[in-house]
Amino acid sequence: EAGVAQSPRYKIIEKRQSVAFWCNPISGHATLYWYQQILGQGPKLLIQFQNNGVVDDSQLPKDRFSAERLKGVDSTLKIQPAKLEDSAVYLCASRKGRADTEAFFGQGTRLTVV
Amino acid sequence: GQQVMQIPQYQHVQEGEDFTTYCNSSTTLSNIQWYKQRPGGHPVFLIQLVKSGEVKKQKRLTFQFGEAKKNSSLHITATQTTDVGTYFCVSWAGANNLFFGTGTRLTVIP
Numbered sequence: 533e534a535g536v537a538q539s540p541r542y543k544i545i546e547k548r549q550s551v552a553f554w555c556n557p558i559s560g561h562a563t564l565y566w567y568q569q570i571l572g573q574g575p576k577l578l579i580q581f582q583n584n585g586v587v588d589d590s591q592l593p594k595d596r597f598s599a600e601r602l603k604g605v606d607s608t609l610k611i612q613p614a615k616l617e618d619s620a621v622y623l624c625a626s627r628k629g630r631a632d633t634e635a636f637f638g639q640g641t642r643l644t645v646v
Numbered sequence: 647g648q649q650v651m652q653i654p655q656y657q658h659v660q661e662g663e664d665f666t667t668y669c670n671s672s673t674t675l676s677n678i679q680w681y682k683q684r685p686g687g688h689p690v691f692l693i694q695l696v697k698s699g700e701v702k703k704q705k706r707l708t709f710q711f712g713e714a715k716k717n718s719s720l721h722i723t724a725t726q727t728t729d730v731g732t733y734f735c736v737s738w739a740g741a742n743n744l745f746f747g748t749g750t751r752l753t754v755i756p
Contacts, residue, residue: 574746588743634691
């Protein structure tokens, strides 16, 4: 079974530039999460999708962050414009729809904003 | 949002020593999961606890869920260098969100 795929693995941009991350979850997983993990901290949930609908985006900084999962499969997370404090690893995770199942994480995208 | 605190934040142990991390919530949890993140890696699922007072073992790892379902612990017996990483407890919130605890970073000195 293929895991959660994320790209790119690394990205360096200047502040005020835009960046997009892509995630392809495990086939058949209805639930998809995006997390932000700042160095030395635990992952912070940004947004959760159930199929192609947003379930929770309460912690997403909507003035600069956006995410979509149009066909209920892969997803993109965009930052526009980026700030220095956005430097972090962006993790995508997927899970089958049930509440009592494990989440599978991708390798993450390490973003550096300079 | 749900607050799940873990202690200690860091732990250095000599190889062969035991290690325990504790997870405490201000609210009753429906269940709790534990994940391990190796340095430079991504979180990997270890186990899920659902029942009050539940205890589960995986080789040298013992997981417990408190009677009140507000706390949990992970104990590692006779640590090895392969145990290095950060251990997170993860709780469920409404709409099946996953909230990570603050994590305990384990260093094992050979």
